[in-house]
Amino acid sequence: MIVTIDGVAASGKSSVSSGVAQALGVPYVSSGLLYRAVTLLGLTAGADLADASALLPLLPGVRLEPLASGNRVWNADHDLTADLHSTRVDGGVSTVAALPEIREWVDAQLRALPDPLVAEGRDMGTNVFPHAPHKFYLTASPRVRAERRAKERPEDIPAIEAALTERDRLDTTQSAPAPDARVIDTGPLTLQGVIDTILADLR
Ligand SMILES: Nc1ncnc2c1ncn2[C@@H]1O[C@H](COP(=O)(O)OP(=O)(O)OP(=O)(O)O)[C@@H](O)[C@H]1O
Ligand SMILES: Nc1ccn([C@H]2C[C@H](O)[C@@H](COP(=O)(O)O)O2)c(=O)n1
Numbered sequence: 001m002i003v004t005i006d007g008v009a010a011s012g013k014s015s016v017s018s019g020v021a022q023a024l025g026v027p028y029v030s031s032g033l034l035y036r037a038v039t040l041l042g043l044t045a046g047a048d049l050a051d052a053s054a055l056l057p058l059l060p061g062v063r064l065e066p067l068a069s070g071n072r073v074w075n076a077d078h079d080l081t082a083d084l085h086s087t088r089v090d091g092g093v094s095t096v097a098a099l100p101e102i103r104e105w106v107d108a109q110l111r112a113l114p115d116p117l118v119a120e121g122r123d124m125g126t127n128v129f130p131h132a133p134h135k136f137y138l139t140a141s142p143r144v145r146a147e148r149r150a151k152e153r154p155e156d157i158p159a160i161e162a163a164l165t166e167r168d169r170l171d172t173t174q175s176a177p178a179p180d181a182r183v184i185d186t187g188p189l190t191l192q193g194v195i196d197t198i199l200a201d202l203r
Contacts (some may be wrong), residue, residue, distance in 0.1 A: 001026075001116045003202065004124035007138030008175060009167045010145040012186050016138065017120040018070065019195035021034035024202075027066040029113060031121030031128070032093075034106045035063055037073045038083040039093045042103060049092045052101035064109060066117065068076060087155065090163060097122075102111055103174075125178030137177035140187045142168070 002180075005017045014030045014113075021028035041047075041062070047054040061076035072081045083089070102103055110119060110128050119128065125135035139195055148163035153160060168175070177183055182201060186194050 001134070002129045002132040003118045003128050003134040003135045003136070003198075004132045004178070004181070005118060005120040005138065005198070006122055006124050006126075006177065006181065007024075007120075007136075007146070008140075009086065009164050009171065012140035012148075012191060013072075013120040013138055015191055016186075016194045016198065017118045018068070019191070020198050021118040022068050022201075023199055024115060024116075024118070025068075026066050026116045026122065027113075028071070028118035029064065029066040029110060030071045031106060031110055031119065031124065033071055033073050033081070033084055034062070034064055034092050034109060035058050035079050035097045035102070036089050036186070037064075037075070038105075039089050039096045040080055040083055041094065043088060043092060049095045050099070052099040053090065053095070055096065056101060056105065058125045059105060065175055066113060066193070087153070087163075090167065094167055097171065097174065122156040122175045125181050126176060127174070134202055135178050135181035136201075137183045137184050138194070139193060144187045 005013055007013045017028040041058040042055050045058055065072040065073045072079055077138050107128050142161045142165045145164055146157045149160050150157045184197060
């Protein structure tokens, strides 16, 4: 069984997916981490982030480890995970995610994972796992998302809100909810409340 949890930036996708996956006793996979890993490797190599032919040669050693407690991304034996949520990576990742060749590479990594799993991202329900029987889409206003993220980042709330709104705009193409997804406004809910809503729906 595959459960897809898509949504806008910082809507709670990875926290909610981790909670749902742990309750179900299955792994979860955070597809955004793969786009972030490509971006980090591109930035480190000084590559043009809009040029797929400069990025693809950097990827043969990249591997996603879908642990239930939290995903890790490796480049050969180097753990990239701690460096994937920087403001610098946030600023470049939408450029990388717009490249069809990189999207194909990410999709292939995800489809190679064994069922069952919870998959989160932008296009899990529409493109990567369109036949998944359970699909959810998380939203919240930019202000609510910025207030949550401000607890994890040094920037102030207006700066985070502006960056999130810009990333929503750049990611619009691949971020539409699947027609058969249940849309959940997480604004009025606690994290556990969102997890419980999804688990109740699955039951
Ligand atoms: N319903 C909620 N109530 C309060 N805080 C929440 C809720 N959902 C998520 N959070 C918090 O919001 C922050 C962002 O959540 P998370 O990183 O899971 O979002 P995301 O959609 O995976 O982000 P990104 O798109 O950047 O990968 C975290 O600090 C998380 O604990
Ligand atoms: N399925 C996906 C997952 C992610 N992206 C892009 C869009 C985001 O800006 C970026 C980082 O994702 P996040 O960590 O915010 O979930 O990766 C995508 O295009 N498709």
